[in-house]
Amino acid sequence: xxxxxxxxxxxxxxxxxxxxxxxxxxxxxxxxxxxxxxxxxxxxxxxxxxxxxxxxxxxxxxxxxxxxxxxxxxxxxxxxxxxxxxxxxxxxxxxxxxxxxxxxxxxxxxxxxxxxxxxxxxxxxxxxxxxxxxxxxxxxxxxxx
Numbered sequence: 001x002x003x004x005x006x007x008x009x010x011x012x013x014x015x016x017x018x019x020x021x022x023x024x025x026x027x028x029x030x031x032x033x034x035x036x037x038x039x040x041x042x043x044x045x046x047x048x049x050x051x052x053x054x055x056x057x058x059x060x061x062x063x064x065x066x067x068x069x070x071x072x073x074x075x076x077x078x079x080x081x082x083x084x085x086x087x088x089x090x091x092x093x094x095x096x097x098x099x100x101x102x103x104x105x106x107x108x109x110x111x112x113x114x115x116x117x118x119x120x121x122x123x124x125x126x127x128x129x130x131x132x133x134x135x136x137x138x139x140x141x142x143x144x145x
Contacts (some may be wrong), residue, residue, distance in 0.1 A: 005060040005061055005063065005064035005143050006057050006060050006061045006064075007057075007060075008059020008060050008139075008142055009034070009056040009057040009059055009061065009063075009139060009143070010056065010057040010060070012054050012056050012060070012135075012138075012139050012142065013052040013053040013054070013055060013056030014049060014052065014053050015055060015081070016052060016056070016135055017045070017048045017049045017051075017052030017053065017087055018045060018049070020048060020131075021044045021045045021047075021048050021049075024044065025041065025044055025060060030136070037068070041101070042097075042101050042104075043094070043097035043098045043101040044097065045097070046093070046096060046097035046100050046101065047088075047089045047090075047093030047094045047096065047097035048089045048093060050082065050088070050093065051088040051089055051093060052083040052085060055081050055084065055085055056135075056139055058134060059077065059081070059139060060139065060143055063139065063140050063143040063144070064143060067144070069140065074133060074136060074140070075129075075133060076139065077136060078129050078130075078132040078133035078136050079125070079129050079132075081132050081136065082125060082128035082129045082131070082132035083121055083122075083125060083128075084132075085128075085132070086121040086124055086125075087117065087118060087121040087126050088121065089117075090113075090116070090118070090120050090121055091113060091114050091117035091118060091121075094113050094117060095110060095113055103122030
């Protein structure tokens, strides 16, 4: 049964990574002046799919044996998950995604990506933590069924 919880978490993470990347891209394009391409840049999908899949599969396995989890612990898990996903997505994931899409690292500012990705991971915590709490709450309900 624990394998099923891991698998549920993995599928949940992959699906919501795609949804989250799409929402992020649409919001960013709207704030930048208009939507030019509906699905957005493909490097973003590559940068978020791995941390989402890993995070939610681990959380699925964790929730397997936990009947009741306090609200405080869920918020703490959300804060940690949001930070780690944003940190990976904004730094290593962005570099890998750009490398896959562009075919090389010639056009990537690696140092700037690592610095600003880390800064954004901290700055965006007030937004990413409640979103992670929402997703983790949904996953917890799915696992407990």
